[in-house]
Amino acid sequence: MRLPALPAAALLAAAAFPAPPDLLLAEVMSPDLNPAAYLVSEKFDGVRAYWDGRALWFRGGGRIPAPAWFLERLPPVPLDGELWMGRGRFEELSGEVRREQPREDAWRRIRYLVFELPGAPGPFEARARAIEALVARVGWPQLEAVAQTRVKDRAELQARLRDVLKAGGEGLMLHRADAPYATGRSDALLKLKPLLDAEAVVVGHIPGKGRLAGLVGALEVETPEGRRFRIGSGLTDALRRNPPALGATVTYTYRGLTRTGLPRFPAFLRLRTMP
Numbered sequence: 001m002r003l004p005a006l007p008a009a010a011l012l013a014a015a016a017f018p019a020p021p022d023l024l025l026a027e028v029m030s031p032d033l034n035p036a037a038y039l040v041s042e043k044f045d046g047v048r049a050y051w052d053g054r055a056l057w058f059r060g061g062g063r064i065p066a067p068a069w070f071l072e073r074l075p076p077v078p079l080d081g082e083l084w085m086g087r088g089r090f091e092e093l094s095g096e097v098r099r100e101q102p103r104e105d106a107w108r109r110i111r112y113l114v115f116e117l118p119g120a121p122g123p124f125e126a127r128a129r130a131i132e133a134l135v136a137r138v139g140w141p142q143l144e145a146v147a148q149t150r151v152k153d154r155a156e157l158q159a160r161l162r163d164v165l166k167a168g169g170e171g172l173m174l175h176r177a178d179a180p181y182a183t184g185r186s187d188a189l190l191k192l193k194p195l196l197d198a199e200a201v202v203v204g205h206i207p208g209k210g211r212l213a214g215l216v217g218a219l220e221v222e223t224p225e226g227r228r229f230r231i232g233s234g235l236t237d238a239l240r241r242n243p244p245a246l247g248a249t250v251t252y253t254y255r256g257l258t259r260t261g262l263p264r265f266p267a268f269l270r271l272r273t274m275p
Helices: 008-016 068-072 090-097 124-138 154-166 237-241
Strands: 024-028 038-042 047-051 056-058 079-084 111-116 143-145 172-176 184-192 196-207 216-222 228-231 249-254 267-273
Touching: 038 124, 038 154, 047 090, 079 090, 111 124, 124 143, 154 172, 196 228, 216 237, 216 249
Parallel strands: 024 184, 111 143
Antiparallel strands: 038 172, 047 056, 047 079, 079 111, 172 184, 196 216, 196 249, 216 228, 249 267
16 A cells, blocks of 8 residues: 655645644444454553654644654654553653653653554555554654454453453554544544442532532542542532532542552542431
8 A cells, every 4th residue: 555645735734733633533432332343452541643744743733842863763654643651651651742852761762653544545454554564664663553453252352451451551442444544533443441430538529610610620539548639520510519528428430540549530420328
C-alpha cells in the first residue's frame, strides 16, 4: 500500500492548527459484541499524539514541545498514536510531554506507538500492515507499530483482557478490520476496560460552580485506609440538591489507581448506608 503524501497546503495550515485535530474516537464495547470482525490491541495509558508530518499535537489541539531530534526521526506522513513510557507511568509521562523545555533524558525513554494512518485509503487491516512496513523502514526503536491481532470469540477476548490486566495494562482496543479511515466517535473503534468498584465514607460536600452553582459539585470521601479524594462524576442533579449525608457510605466505580494510590476516574454508583 502506498502511504498518503501530505499536501504542502495542509502542512502550512497545520503550522497554526487553530482547532483540535479531527481524530477517530472510541465508543465503549457492548458486552454482547462478537469481536471476530475486529483487530485487537492493548489500550496504552499514554498521551494521544497526532503527527501532521511536521509537528506533533495533543488531542486537544496544543502543540507538543518534543525535542527536534525526536521530530526529525518521524516520517513525513500523518500518524496517529500514543506517546508512552511504560505501563503505570502515565502521570510521569504526562508531566514530561508538557514541559516547555523538554528534558533530553526523559524523551529518550518515550516511545511513539502508532495505531493509525490518518487519511490513508483501504480498510484498517491494510493500514495496520502499512504501519508495520513504515515503522520497519524507519528502523528507530522509539517508533513502534501497535500490534494488531484477531480473536475468534468473546471468550478469547476476555482471556486476552485478563492477560493485559495481569501485566499491568489498562484494557483493550478493538478496530473493525474492514473499516475505512474515518474521524469522530464511531463504533469502528471500541474500547474495553474493566470497571472496579469500592466503598468510601462521605466526609465533605464541595460546592458546585457554573451550571452547578448552588448544588453540590463533588463529594469528598475517605477510604477505609484513610485516603481522601473527590467524586464529581455520576451524581444526578437530584443527588446534587440532596447529597448523601456526612458519614454515609457510597459505592463508586474507578479504573485502576494512580501512582499515589488514589482511584482513577472515580464515579458515584450508589448510596450504601446513611449514618
